[in-house]
Amino acid sequence: MNNGNLYPESELVSLLKQRQEHAFNYLYDHYAGSLYSVIVSIVPDRELSNDLLQEVFVKIWRQIESYDNTKGRLFTWMLNVARNASIDAIRSKNFQQSKQNRELTENVYEEGGSVQTNTDHIGLRKIVHKLKDEYRLLVELSYFEGYTQDEISKMLNIPLGTVKTRLRSALIQLKQVIKA
Amino acid sequence: MDLDAYIQSGLIESYVLGLTSAEETAEVERLRSQYIEIDDAINDFALNLEKKAFENAISPPPELKEKIFAAIHNDHQANPPALVQPAYDEPTLQARIRNIRTWRIIAAASIILFIVSAALNLYFYNQYNDKQEAYQALLSERESLQANNQIYQTQLKEWQSAAAMMADSTMATVKMRSPKGKDDAATVFWNTLSKDVYVMVNKLPEPRTGRQYQLWAMVDGKHVDAGVLDLSCTSVCKMKNIPKAEAFAITLEKEGGNKVPNLKALYVMGTI
Numbered sequence: 001m002n003n004g005n006l007y008p009e010s011e012l013v014s015l016l017k018q019r020q021e022h023a024f025n026y027l028y029d030h031y032a033g034s035l036y037s038v039i040v041s042i043v044p045d046r047e048l049s050n051d052l053l054q055e056v057f058v059k060i061w062r063q064i065e066s067y068d069n070t071k072g073r074l075f076t077w078m079l080n081v082a083r084n085a086s087i088d089a090i091r092s093k094n095f096q097q098s099k100q101n102r103e104l105t106e107n108v109y110e111e112g113g114s115v116q117t118n119t120d121h122i123g124l125r126k127i128v129h130k131l132k133d134e135y136r137l138l139v140e141l142s143y144f145e146g147y148t149q150d151e152i153s154k155m156l157n158i159p160l161g162t163v164k165t166r167l168r169s170a171l172i173q174l175k176q177v178i179k180a
Numbered sequence: 181m182d183l184d185a186y187i188q189s190g191l192i193e194s195y196v197l198g199l200t201s202a203e204e205t206a207e208v209e210r211l212r213s214q215y216i217e218i219d220d221a222i223n224d225f226a227l228n229l230e231k232k233a234f235e236n237a238i239s240p241p242p243e244l245k246e247k248i249f250a251a252i253h254n255d256h257q258a259n260p261p262a263l264v265q266p267a268y269d270e271p272t273l274q275a276r277i278r279n280i281r282t283w284r285i286i287a288a289a290s291i292i293l294f295i296v297s298a299a300l301n302l303y304f305y306n307q308y309n310d311k312q313e314a315y316q317a318l319l320s321e322r323e324s325l326q327a328n329n330q331i332y333q334t335q336l337k338e339w340q341s342a343a344a345m346m347a348d349s350t351m352a353t354v355k356m357r358s359p360k361g362k363d364d365a366a367t368v369f370w371n372t373l374s375k376d377v378y379v380m381v382n383k384l385p386e387p388r389t390g391r392q393y394q395l396w397a398m399v400d401g402k403h404v405d406a407g408v409l410d411l412s413c414t415s416v417c418k419m420k421n422i423p424k425a426e427a428f429a430i431t432l433e434k435e436g437g438n439k440v441p442n443l444k445a446l447y448v449m450g451t452i
Contacts, residue, residue: 178232
């Protein structure tokens with residue numbers, strides 16, 4: 001893949017580990033958009049998303065030492081940092097309370113068992129709309145809402161084994177979707 | 181192992197998306213190092229996901245970059261990374277550590293020596309003070325002994341001369357008695373040859389302040405002044421020379437003596 005990369009990934013990583021600010025500047029210019037797209041597809045609140053993007057870049061800056069390039073691509077690592085920070089934010093008590101208040105005042109409703117939020121058609125989340133409905137729900141709940149398979153099993157009243165196999169099938173379909 | 185089935189199981193996608201459990205993650209990482217096919221499948225999916233994320237990128241607000249870099253810059257200053265400092269070469273570092281160790285030992289040894297020396301100084305100083313005090317005590321004791329010795333010598337000489345005087349056959353002894361009592365209150369010695377007069381105080385009471393005993397000689401019925409008794413005289417006191425006398429008397433007079441005796445204050449008298 002080449003997105004106009006100035007540095008080969010290994011060189012970028014080594015410069016980042018030396019805390020070179022110009023390398024970090026490049027990292028931001030190059031990856032901020034795709035990481036932001038993941039954050040906003042999980043977190044509906046824009047101000048919170050902005051704070052999270054900052055949190056994510058500070059985390060990358062601090063934890064770049066712990067990134068091991070034999071265990072995967074730099075983006076994969078950063079994507080997981082961004083997703084984890086976003087999931088932590090929306091599953092925190094504060095956020096859950098304010099979300100409840102919002103739902104009560106704005107009369108947001110549920111449709112077909114899927115939680116409708118304004119994050120639905122934004123960023124990376126767009127790709128799940130190409131999945132079958134039952135698969136889309138599982139990918140949304142697990143990847144974008146951060147529920148465990150056990151929680152999903154109880155929520156949807158489906159056996160845990162079924163959740164597991166169905167999610168695996170959903171991801172195989174996702175692989176086909178993103179390849180296209 | 182059926183690699184195709186494994187690759188088609190969805191586990192690889194779960195792994196890349198961070199949806200696997202700790203055991204599943206460990207399993208995938210173990211297998212990817214064993215089977216290049218699995219490693220390829222992981223990289224393929226990660227790359228496609230990355231591409232999709234780039235296609236769907238959303239630009240964050242432009243002012244955010246400055247804010248984020250300010251935060252990073254602050255963090256950088258608050259937690260400076262160890263790597264920014266040039267690392268010392270291993271041998272240099274070893275030598276430095278050894279050097280520091282040597283100096284530490286020297287410093288520790290000097291501190292110990294200093295403490296020991298200070299303690300010894302204090303100990304010897306205290307010893308010196310004790311000895312100095314003991315020496316001063318001995319010195320003053322010796323002085324007081326010497327002074328006492330001199331006093332005894334003087335007293336001995338006085339008593340020797342008194343004894344010699346009493347043994348002298350030319351010496352007339354006059355016992356002075358109080359008109360009230362029988363006791364010898366004092367004794368007057370009168371040398372019949374040299375006419376020298378001495379008084380030995382036996383039981384005369386101590387005179388009041390401002391008063392002094394005075395000796396009188398009775399010559400042809402008249403009182404002749406024979407001198408006052410020196411207050412410091414404790415044994416035998418030499419009085420005035422009296423060529424001729426029938427009797428002696430001691431009266432209490434004002435300090436320095438009188439020309440005429442105050443006979444009301446007559447204490448003792450005796451005839452030769």
